Amino acid sequence: MLPRIDINLAKIAHNAKKLVDMYGSKGIDIMGVTKTICGDPIIAKVLVNSGIPSLTDSKIMNIKKMRHAGIQAQFVLLRTPSLSEIELVVKYADISINTELAVLKELSASAKRHNTLHKIILMIEMGDLREGIMPTDLKRFVHEVLKLEGIKIVGIGANFACFGGVKPNEAKMDYLSSLANEVEKTFSLSLSFVSGGNSANYNWFMNTENISKINNLRLGESIYLGREPLCRMPIPGLFTDAFKFVSEVIESKVKPSVPYGEISQNAFGSLPQFQDRGHMKRAILGVGFQDVLVTGLTPSLDIEILGASSDHTILDTKKIDLKVGDEVTFDLNYGALLSVMTSPYVSKNYINANNQSLWLMASSVSVTRL
Numbered sequence: 001m002l003p004r005i006d007i008n009l010a011k012i013a014h015n016a017k018k019l020v021d022m023y024g025s026k027g028i029d030i031m032g033v034t035k036t037i038c039g040d041p042i043i044a045k046v047l048v049n050s051g052i053p054s055l056t057d058s059k060i061m062n063i064k065k066m067r068h069a070g071i072q073a074q075f076v077l078l079r080t081p082s083l084s085e086i087e088l089v090v091k092y093a094d095i096s097i098n099t100e101l102a103v104l105k106e107l108s109a110s111a112k113r114h115n116t117l118h119k120i121i122l123m124i125e126m127g128d129l130r131e132g133i134m135p136t137d138l139k140r141f142v143h144e145v146l147k148l149e150g151i152k153i154v155g156i157g158a159n160f161a162c163f164g165g166v167k168p169n170e171a172k173m174d175y176l177s178s179l180a181n182e183v184e185k186t187f188s189l190s191l192s193f194v195s196g197g198n199s200a201n202y203n204w205f206m207n208t209e210n211i212s213k214i215n216n217l218r219l220g221e222s223i224y225l226g227r228e229p230l231c232r233m234p235i236p237g238l239f240t241d242a243f244k245f246v247s248e249v250i251e252s253k254v255k256p257s258v259p260y261g262e263i264s265q266n267a268f269g270s271l272p273q274f275q276d277r278g279h280m281k282r283a284i285l286g287v288g289f290q291d292v293l294v295t296g297l298t299p300s301l302d303i304e305i306l307g308a309s310s311d312h313t314i315l316d317t318k319k320i321d322l323k324v325g326d327e328v329t330f331d332l333n334y335g336a337l338l339s340v341m342t343s344p345y346v347s348k349n350y351i352n353a354n355n356q357s358l359w360l361m362a363s364s365v366s367v368t369r370l
C-alpha cells in the first residue's frame with residue numbers, strides 16, 4: 001500500500017545501542033522518546049531490546065497503547081498532565097513530568113484514591129521558555145509538593161532547543177546540577193533523575209569534561225534519525241536513513257514552469273512566486289500535507305519538490321523520466337517523521353523485523369552494509 005513508511009528496525013536498534021553505550025560511558029542513562037513514532041509498539045519493543053528500559057511519550061494514549069501491546073518498560077509521561085487526564089496518568093504512567101501545583105494536587109488525590117504512589121519529575125525553566133518552574137520558585141514549590149501524599153519527587157529536569165532554540169551548554173548543565181544539589185540538601189531528598197535534556201545535548205556531552213550531576217537524557221531524534229538537532233549534523237556511526245517515505249506517481253507530463261491565467265491565492269492562502277524555467281518534466285505524487293509535512297522531505301533521486309496541496313505533491317523531475325505507478329522515495333526530517341507516523345493514510349512497512357540480533361553482529365564489522 002502506498003504511501004508507506006519503510007521502517008528499518010535493525011538500523012533503529014543499532015542507533016539505540018550506540019547511543020546507550022556512548023552516553024552510558026560517562027554515566028548517563030537514556031529514556032527512549034516514543035512520541036516521535038506515535039508510540040508504535042513494534043519500535044518500542046526494539047528500544048527496550050536495545051537496552052532502553054524507560055520509554056517516554058507526551059500522549060497518555062500512546063503509553064496506554066504500548067502497555068496494552070505488552071511492552072515491559074518504565075513509562076514516563078513527557079508532558080505535564082492536563083487536569084482532564086489525571087486518572088489515566090495515574091493508571092498508565094509510572095512517572096510524569098510536572099510544573100503546576102494544581103495538577104500535582106489532583107495527581108496526589110487520584111493516587112491516594114487508587115492506593116498507589118505516582119512518581120514525578122519537576123521540570124525547571126532554563127531559558128527555552130516552554131515548560132518549567134522558575135528556578136527562583138523551586139524551593140517554595142518543592143516545599144508545597146512534599147506536603148502531598150501519594151506522589152513522590154524522583155527527579156528534576158529541563159528541556160532545551162524546542163521552543164526558544166536555547167542550547168543546553170555547560171553553564172546550563174552546571175546550573176541544573178547545582179539546583180539538584182540544593183534541593184537534595186535543603187529537603188534531605190535523593191533525586192534518581194537529573195534529566196539534562198534531549199537529543200540536543202549531544203554537543204555538550206561530546207565537549208564537556210564534567211557531566212556534573214546530569215544522569216539522564218530523553219532521546220528521540222538521535223535514535224530515529226541519527227542526527228543532533230542543533231545543526232542537524234549526522235552523529236558519526238549512526239544511520240540517518242532508518243525511515244524512508246515512499247509515494248507513488250499519479251501523473252507525469254511535460255508542462256510550463258509558471259502558472260498561467262489570472263493569479264489569486266493558493267490552497268494555503270499565499271500568493272506563490274514562480275521562476276520561468278521553460279517547459280519541464282513534472283510529476284505528481286498522490287500525497288500531500290494530509291499525509292506528510294512535505295517541506296520536511298528530501299528526495300533520494302535528483303529531483304525537486306516544487307510544492308504541495310492537501311493531497312498532491314508536484315515535482316520537477318529534471319533529467320529523470322518517471323512513469324505513472326513509479327515509486328518515489330524520500331528521507332524525512334523530524335517534522336516529516338512526526339507527521340507520517342501520526343497519519344492514518346500512511347501504511348507502515350517494517351524491515352529487518354526478525355534479524356535485528358543477526359544484523360547487529362554484522363554491524364560490528366561495518367555500518368554501511370545495510
Ligand SMILES: *Cc1c(COP(=O)(O)O)cnc(C)c1O
Pocket residue numbers: 033035036058078159197198199200218219220221222229
Ligand atoms: C520531545 C521531547 C524530547 C525528545 O526530543 P528529541 O530532540 O527528539 O530527542 C525530550 N524531552 C521533552 C520534554 C520533549 O518534549
